[in-house]
Amino acid sequence: MMLTDEKQWTDLWENGTFLTHHIELKEKFSLYALYDFFIEVELDFKTNKIIGKGHFKAGETLDRYAGNIDINNI
Template identity: 70%
Template structure:
């Protein structure tokens, strides 16, 4: 499945697909936010968590770019 097909899935199916098929890569922690990065098929999914309420507050998907830059040094993206 490609990124476009994934984005066309209903939200609940996107989450189910991520939990069933995604590979956790790393965390990135900021002052008020925590991010978890997953590899899924040929793209990445970043899950945003709010540690103050211990809940997921969002996600975004991408192949490369600025969003992936904050994980530089934590993972070798060439393996995914």
């Protein structure tokens, strides 16, 4: 997270592994694995354009993907 925002995006696209999507009523998220943590990319539901990102290793954010992937195989 010490990289510039631009370098963080480049690192995600070059080295990240797409895992799954999560869709709610007005929000859409894409989950990626990168090194030893997860990156969640938030997308505008109508345009599918990126509007934000977050990173984490575990917790409630990761819990929303519990039925979509087996994180033990990552």
